[in-house]
Amino acid sequence: MVAENPLFSKWSLKKFKATVINDIWPEVLFFSAVAAMVSLVSDLTRHKLSFSSAMLTVLGTVLGLVISFRTSSAYERYMEGRKLWTAIALSSRNLAQIIWIHVPFERVNKRTGEQKSVLEITIEKKSMINLVQAYSVAVKHLLRGEPGVYYEDLYPLVCFLPRYSTHVHENATEDDMLPMWKASAMDAKKHRTAHTLTSSRPLSPVGSNSERDQEAEKELSELSEDQIYHSLRGRSQAAQKKARKFDPEMALPVVYSEHPLQPARNPPKDSIFDYLPFLRIFKLIVSPFRRSKKSQPEVPTSATTRTFTGKRLKPEVVDSNVPLEITLFLSNYMAWLLKNGQLQPATASAFLSAISALQDTVTNLDRIRNTPLPFAYQAHLRISLWLYLFFLPFQVWSSFGYLTIPGTAFASFLLLGFLEIGQEIENPFNYDLNDLDLDSFCLSVQRELHEITAHSCPEPDQFIFTAWNQPFAPGDRRTAEEMLNDVNHSYHGPETGMHSIRRTLLKSWWDVDQMTRT
Structure with missing residues (x-):
């Protein structure tokens, strides 16, 4: 996304590509040619191609108002999309806080009567928060027309979810595969040529102990974490060196996949025609003389995202049930907590409200994506x-x-x-430089959720009554520890205690009021 002021910042090819010059230059050239024709004929011949301009002002005003309305309505959709992504971030934070703080760490196994370990409960809660993170990533791929779960930033977060309706995986068939995984496998085959795929080691069916699995585990134990990550994604040394600068997928789990994982971000490749669109004329002239390359697989280029004149093509709209299924697992987790008495009614209500808010936002985002302006109007x-x-x-x-x-x-x-x-920003969820930065939004959610899980949930008396806390400042700048230890102070008196504390708080108000006014 390009968001800098073009008048007060350095221009670059990227900023030029973010303009609409590529989209409108043929029409501008055509109307300029008409103007040149009128000027030459009127000046060099006896015929004067001119008539009264009485209608010019009226029609120009009307067209200006209509175009202004068109652009304003498109910008409303753009801003609504941004607000909905803010709602996703807010609901994700709320949901993660409920899971991490309000679901208790102390729990008894009802079957055995034994106390569950803190590690077991922490793994459970962190896994569900990873699903909350996966939700925003799944919505991002849905809006970009990328179905399924086989992406470098999504698959590691959801790969532990059940894949078959039966618990006996050895006897499971494709007919037993759950909707999310079955649709993802079909989409992975269907869209295999539509993306730049990365290599990944195949994963044998769950429950098998083949020699290939044992060899893979042996190789895995001999590799470092960084080598494992890059071997799974098949990156060259040059790509690895470049990836160290900014590679958010390094923060995700390293897992095997039965399908090659597609990139987390797969924008169309740039070419010289994106920056010098008039060169497409020479491409048309040369194309009949080029040799046929039918034997070679087609590689997606920027030509598949633009017309011959350079005008952007809208990406294909696809459906994906991944966000829906993630919310189903989160709802199932809430129901399980309620069944086992691990949630208070008020907390459960907040839990359900956060899930409903996530479902509401993705519905509205999909409405923006699938509801263009009527063709007749355009x-x-x-x-x-x-x-x-x-x-x-x-x-x-x-x-x-x-x-x-x-x-x-x-x-x-x-x-x-x-x-x-107006036409470009009415669907702001793709890879255009003027679209919303969905990757940045997802990474922001990821950082916030990890910050929540980094909270250790300590008891309040572990950090309140310490030498670092001065609760009554500036009226009383002593620490909480000093105030508790000074038992002879009037704060501790049975009759003067609360009165003295209120007097100090009143003094703090007066001091703050005087200090903060200019």
């Missing part, structure tokens, strides 16, 4: 604008002369640019 607006720009040179030639050419070019650039911006 077609009528664009045709009206084309007719206005086409007849613009005929109306201004008598007043501007040859300045009609740059004037028409500027008017075309201005009006077509705003129209194209």
